[in-house]
Amino acid sequence: MTSLYLWFLFGLPALWLLARTMRPVRGRQLLFLAASYAFYLTFGWRFFVILIASSLFNFVWGGVIRRTPTARMLWIGIVANVALLSVFKYLPSLASVFADSTGLAARVAHLALPIGISFWTFQGLSYLFDQYRGEQLDPSLTEFLLYMGFAPTVLSGPICRLPELLPQLRHESRATWENVVAGARSVWVGVLLITLGRLLGGGWNGQGVNWGFDHVSSHLPFGDTWLLLIGYGFQLLFDFAGYTRVVIGIAQAFGILLPENFRRPYLSTTPSVFWTRWHMTLSFWIRDYLFIPLATVRREVWWRNLMLVMSMVVFGLWHKASLLFIVWGTYQGLLLLAHRLTQQWQRRNGVQFSGVMGSVSSWAITFVAINLGWILFRARDWSQAGDLFRSAVNPFASGASVLPVSFVVLVVGIVVAYFLIEGWAERKGESHSLLARLPIELRFACYAGIFYFALFHTAEPQSFIYFQF
Amino acid sequence: MISPLRAARGGVALAVFVLALEGWARLDDHLTYGAPLTGPYNAEILYTRDTLGRVGKPHARYRKWGLNEAGFRGPELEPDRLTILAFGASETFGLYEDEGQEYPRQLEHFLNARIGRDAVQVVNAAYPGESAYTADVRAPEIVDRLHARVAIVYPTPADYIWLPFLKPKPAREGAAKVAEPFEWRIADRLRTFLKGILPQRVQTRLRARETRIAESGFTVMDRLPEENVRRFRDDVAHLVQTLKARGVAPVIVTHANLFGNGGQERDRAQLVAWRKFYPMLREEGFADMERRMNDALRAVAAEERVPLIDVAASMPGGHQNFADFVHFTNRGATLMAQQLANGLYPVVENVMRGPRQ
Structure with a gap:
């Protein structure tokens, strides 16, 4: 560090x-x-x-x-x-x-x-x-x-x-002053995201997502399990998206534009859209150099579907050679396949889920399915994955909450803020411009907060999650 | 050309940035430690002064350091246990160890484990900067208040490098309270952060430079004068006599340091760091000082016929046990507590068998 x-x-x-x-x-x-x-x-x-x-x-x-x-x-x-x-x-x-x-x-x-x-x-x-x-x-x-x-x-x-x-x-x-300013903004946003990710991981007083997975992940009530899973999903997003934003900002200061890696993935309304917004450069790599060449080898639909699942298995395997990651990849492949089959069924039968309700329910299903998948991504072994899965699919799993209030406030606060800010930006069609729209004095107060928490709350020698891959 | 208006706005933004940083630091302290948002927040809030000098404020807390009802670091006292006092300075109070890992806490654990029940409590009667002299001034009051029966004396020799340091500062009756200057909490954090990221070599150079500047105010010595050693010896002896006079069984403990037995200067950087606090003594003089002061402690123990635990001879040095020149790591505090428990157990056993005062 x-x-x-x-x-x-x-x-x-x-x-x-x-x-x-x-x-x-x-x-x-x-x-x-x-x-x-x-x-x-x-x-x-x-x-x-x-x-x-x-x-x-x-x-x-x-x-x-x-x-x-x-x-x-x-x-x-x-x-x-x-x-x-x-x-x-x-x-x-x-x-x-x-x-x-x-x-x-x-x-x-x-x-x-x-x-x-x-x-x-x-x-x-x-x-x-x-x-x-x-x-x-x-x-x-x-x-x-x-x-x-x-x-x-x-x-x-x-x-x-x-x-x-x-x-x-x-x-x-192209190492111009304008590029430095644009790059610095990107770095600030990245640092903010990394800080939020670290905050979710470590909690305010050491009781964050990492503590939750290490100490209390077995026999959790339904609500706690989902808080933990959603908390982890956001920790992962902020950690990697924040890192990428810093990297993009640094390169931009030198006049080199790098490809985007994340684009508001949790606003996705289908798994297919999710995978065009999450770890985009790997996702597109798999699509362009693996899925398309393999899927076009044969004309049959079953072959294309099989290759879709296989591509996502490779996606999982790219992360780690563990059965959990292979199953995670398979799960994501099956989600994509299920989405594709649903679309085909809708087209065949002339069924359309349009309007706000259609979008919201589609988003909710995607959000739940993606977060459920994080069990396989994060669990240390099959036993923990099994425990979490049982609690996550059983709304009647009773018991008092074991997560501290500070954790609940942290996760709920960050998630609500994410959807408000990113939802607003998505509607306006703008990217990372909220900070830039603030008056300079308020913007600098925000920069000070990002600087402070980045320096003093993320300076511990923790590595980025994706460094292990 | 930047317009004056733009320059002014930039200046305001910069000022906002600095002030906001300070605000964030205060909010962080408040949320993490319950520190006040306004007013000072430093180690001094743990103490107040009375006619005897510095004394701990009941229930005061600063970051990981918290005092109990009696104003000592550690848990609340139990009335039915044999009380052992631990006199010393920051090494005893505990700086780098995790909360509850400072050696007096661990010593209590080891002794009780050996006795087989929670029979003793070790009161951490030390505070950073305490000398044998100030401990002697305060000891009767503490002994009487806590009905202590055993005391460990682990004095810091370095306090005697410059004798004028030793003057206690009792509170002056009716003295007007001086307004505290504004404290930039962010400055302290940035300093600590920079210390963490700067390479050791650069830090050592900066410290050496600071010491050179500070040297100008003193007569720099190659070797500690004999008078200082004598003063240390007299103060420790007087403390021991004070304790004995009040029916307390004192146990003297020699002073251990990073450089281990023999005081070899294996780590020049740490010597430079140590000297920064005592610029009047050259680096070469510290090992010699420790050796002579420990000899003085051994002599006092022999003269006063009190037990001596020679940790200076038995405690291994090195960075695993010492976080800096003299302060323990968790591991070092455990080793220290184990050695003290071994030496102290017969004394405690003897006191427990004797009549209760």
């Missing part, structure tokens, strides 16, 4: 000044690359070596595919990337089963996961896919290394694509 703060306080302003004054594009690219690598090196040189190896392999193999765009070449590239990911992400879980028996298994079980590997491996894969599809991509080695290791995105995305990033890297410097 210390090095992150130092990067923020001293590294970024110095880098911005250099980037602003540096005219040659290549010089600026080298500057960004050096800074990105210096940043990533603070997490350990072993991780750095793996990032370099992956980047070099994908760069070279992308060239091979461009010259020989055959399925075989693409498959070699896919297998190599998936193998690298598997060694660090999936093999340790597998080896831990045999860890007691052999020394090698024990060593593998303790392999550290290079931070961000899931994100930059998918970036490498999308480059190979794009080359196979014949996209006109000719990055230099520096540009490709920067694409893979770009400091703002290297830790936890958003997952970028070279066709979006390359023109920006080649453009003359």
Whole structure:
């Protein structure tokens, strides 16, 4: 955490000044690359070596595919990337089963996961896919290394694509004061979200969502269970969306626009809409490079439906090699499938649920279904998942509430505020502009609050939830 | 060119930002600790002054530190238990340990576990900055009030580096109350935050610079004068005599520190940090001071024929046990309490067998 703060306080302003004054594009690219690598090196040189190896392999193999765009070449590239990911992400879980028996298994079980590997491996894969599809991509080695290791995105995305990033890297410097102001606003909003996420996680006095899942998650009454689940859903959203907003803001200050990752996901009225608003860059990656190519292999409807579910299984597996995540992915796939089948049934029978009631009930079903799914995402084991699921589906589960009043007030307050603010912004069609609309004095008082809580309530060495993926 | 109006609005916004930060800090204190929104909020709110000097306010609370009805850190006192007083300074009061982990609390737990029932209570009679001299001034009043029968004496040698520090400050009758200056709570928080993120090397340099500036007000010594050691020895001896005269069984405890037995200067950064509080003594003088002061404690114990628990010799140093140069971590406080319980148990057993006063 210390090095992150130092990067923020001293590294970024110095880098911005250099980037602003540096005219040659290549010089600026080298500057960004050096800074990105210096940043990533603070997490350990072993991780750095793996990032370099992956980047070099994908760069070279992308060239091979461009010259020989055959399925075989693409498959070699896919297998190599998936193998690298598997060694660090999936093999340790597998080896831990045999860890007691052999020394090698024990060593593998303790392999550290290079931070961000899931994100930059998918970036490498999308480059190979794009080359196979014949996209006109000719990055230099520096540009490709920067694409893979770009400091703002290297830790936890958003997952970028070279066709979006390359023109920006080649453009003359856009590190302007206007971009700094716009980026700073984004960072403020991100910090606010992260702070809210941490507040939900830790509670005001240590009794937050984390405490709830660790201490009281068995035999909870119905209301408590849902408060805990909704609290976790918002903690996850704020933590990851906040992080992404900070990253987008930092890149924006340097004149580089990164793709959005979240767009008011809890306002979604169907699961399909939800997955176009939650972790969008991964969702779209899965859609473009997995679902569409697989679904179009055969014409039958059952095949397309199967591929839909399979794609979401991969989505779950991307997070972690655990049965809970596989089932979570399957659950999300089945939700999408159920939505699709319902739509088809409605079309066939001419049934329409329109109007406010239709929208509200559709939103409520989606909200409940998505939050129910977080049980699988958060539970530490099947036993806890089972307990939570039983309490969540039994409105008659009686018993006095065990959650402290401060927790209830926190969750309800944040959720109500979220729907009021985001609902308003959705209606107005504006993004993150509420702060900007306030008078400057009031805005600075809000900034002070965000600054204060970010510094003194989130400065504990807690990591972001998505760093573990 | 920025227009004057825009510049003025920017200035106002900046002022609003700073004031709002202070407001948020106060609201946070209020919600987290029940601190007052206005007025001062620092460790001083735990104490008041009477004719004997500094004394704890009943039920005062500052952050994790809370005082009981009798004005001492810890739980409320039980009338039927054997009372053991723990005299000392911030090391005894507890700074870095979690609430309830300071060594007097743990000592009580270990002793009761060994006795097999809740027979004793350890009263944390220390406060940060207390010297053997101020403890001696206050001891009769505490002993009489709490009917204590055993006392641990764990004095801080560093208080005797500069003898003028030792003058107690009793309340002056009829003195006009001086208005407290405005306290920026946000400044304290930012300082602590910066301390947390700045690399150790930078912090050490800043401390050394601060010490160099502070040096100008003093005659800097390489070695603690013999007079100071003698004064320490006399004050501890007098405290022991005071306690004995009131029927209390004193037990002297030598002073442990981060550098361990032998006082080797393994951690220069911590020596610099320590010296910041006592700029008149050079870093090299601290280990020597601890050694001589502990010898003085051993001598007092021998002369006064009171038990000595030599934790300076037996307590391992290092950052696992010490959060800074002399203050314990949770683990260090546990080790300290275990060693004290071992040394104290025979004394307690003896007192419990004897007639009740």
